[in-house]
Amino acid sequence: MGQYFSLSAASFLLASGYAGAWSVLEPAGEEAQQIAVLFWVMLSGGALIWLGVVGLLLHSALFNRRRLAEKSASRIILWGGVVFPSATLCALLAYALWLMPGLRPFAQASSAALRIEVTGRQFWWEVVYHPSQGSPVASANEIRLPVGERVELTLKSADVIHSFWIPPLGGKMDMIPGRINRLSLKATKPGVFRGPCAEYCGTSHALMAFSAVAMEPEAFRSWLAAQAIPAPSAGASGSALFLRHGCGSCHFVAGTDARGTIGPDLSHLGSRVTVGAGILPNTEDAVARFIARPELIKPGSSMPAFDMLPPDDVRAIAAWLRGLQ
Numbered sequence: 001m002g003q004y005f006s007l008s009a010a011s012f013l014l015a016s017g018y019a020g021a022w023s024v025l026e027p028a029g030e031e032a033q034q035i036a037v038l039f040w041v042m043l044s045g046g047a048l049i050w051l052g053v054v055g056l057l058l059h060s061a062l063f064n065r066r067r068l069a070e071k072s073a074s075r076i077i078l079w080g081g082v083v084f085p086s087a088t089l090c091a092l093l094a095y096a097l098w099l100m101p102g103l104r105p106f107a108q109a110s111s112a113a114l115r116i117e118v119t120g121r122q123f124w125w126e127v128v129y130h131p132s133q134g135s136p137v138a139s140a141n142e143i144r145l146p147v148g149e150r151v152e153l154t155l156k157s158a159d160v161i162h163s164f165w166i167p168p169l170g171g172k173m174d175m176i177p178g179r180i181n182r183l184s185l186k187a188t189k190p191g192v193f194r195g196p197c198a199e200y201c202g203t204s205h206a207l208m209a210f211s212a213v214a215m216e217p218e219a220f221r222s223w224l225a226a227q228a229i230p231a232p233s234a235g236a237s238g239s240a241l242f243l244r245h246g247c248g249s250c251h252f253v254a255g256t257d258a259r260g261t262i263g264p265d266l267s268h269l270g271s272r273v274t275v276g277a278g279i280l281p282n283t284e285d286a287v288a289r290f291i292a293r294p295e296l297i298k299p300g301s302s303m304p305a306f307d308m309l310p311p312d313d314v315r316a317i318a319a320w321l322r323g324l325q
């Protein structure tokens with residue numbers, strides 16, 4: 001069964017086209033653009049050197065098999081084995097060091113209009129938006145950011161080391177318990193990307209991901225304003241069942257008595273691209289399956305199974321959560 005759910009998660013990613021949205025070679029952010037250029041420079045340089053070495057090898061093996069005098073052999077070793085690699089490596093190092101301030105623009109980050117605080121947990125992401133005006137807005141397992149504006153991310157961990165990474169937007173950064181790491185990103189194109197956890201953190205490390213949505217600034221601001229207030233709730237029975245079965249002791253849902261802080265904030269679950277921290281499409285069926293047997297979808301997660309509930313109750317809770325837009 002476990003394999004079945006992992007397979008269904010993998011086929012969702014492949015079928016949705018969402019899988020293509022995590023390539024470092026399709027940059028959609030300022031930092032990622034520079035990383036992609038660095039990659040192509042390295043790749044072309046490496047390919048040229050490889051072609052040169054293979055060419056020399058073929059030349060000496062096929063066309064020029066005479067022995068070399070010791071003096072000319074030493075000269076080849078000196079130029080080809082010492083001078084050329086040292087000069088190439090120094091040039092690459094200088095280029096990478098020159099890129100570095102652009103890849104970690106801390107000075108600009110402090111002036112960012114939006115700070116997003118992300119905390120890694122086994123195996124999900126707690127997200128709090130701190131706009132320059134207005135109160136903080138809590139969310140989980142999804143990062144949204146405005147296109148063309150610099151955003152500062154403060155990264156923490158509540159348990160073990162995780163690593164935050166949105167490949168099309170920029171480089172990765174570790175989330176270390178007891179430390180706050182800072183990352184700054186600027187999306188240049190709107191899109192929906194996938195952010196994987198990039199540091200082994202336990203059983204479900206490979207199932208710890210999030211969706212990153214880069215939106216036009218106006219759309220982003222209205223989205224954030226809507227997130228700041230409780231979602232209009234439909235389906236009173238689902239809400240009552242959610243509370244009666246104790247879901248509210250771990251999860252927070254704005255506008256209800258569910259005030260838990262152990263699990264992901266579910267206030268606007270229905271508006272997220274994925275559920276289960278980036279692994280399942282956001283459908284009622286996926287939410288119901290997660291509630292019934294979380295360990296099948298995410299082994300090692302601390303959420304208990306609720307498959308002892310009548311299936312209709314699970315459905316009603318899932319439908320209510322999906323309705324929280």
Ligand code: CUA
Binds near residue numbers: 162163
């Ligand atoms: Cu969190 Cu790997």
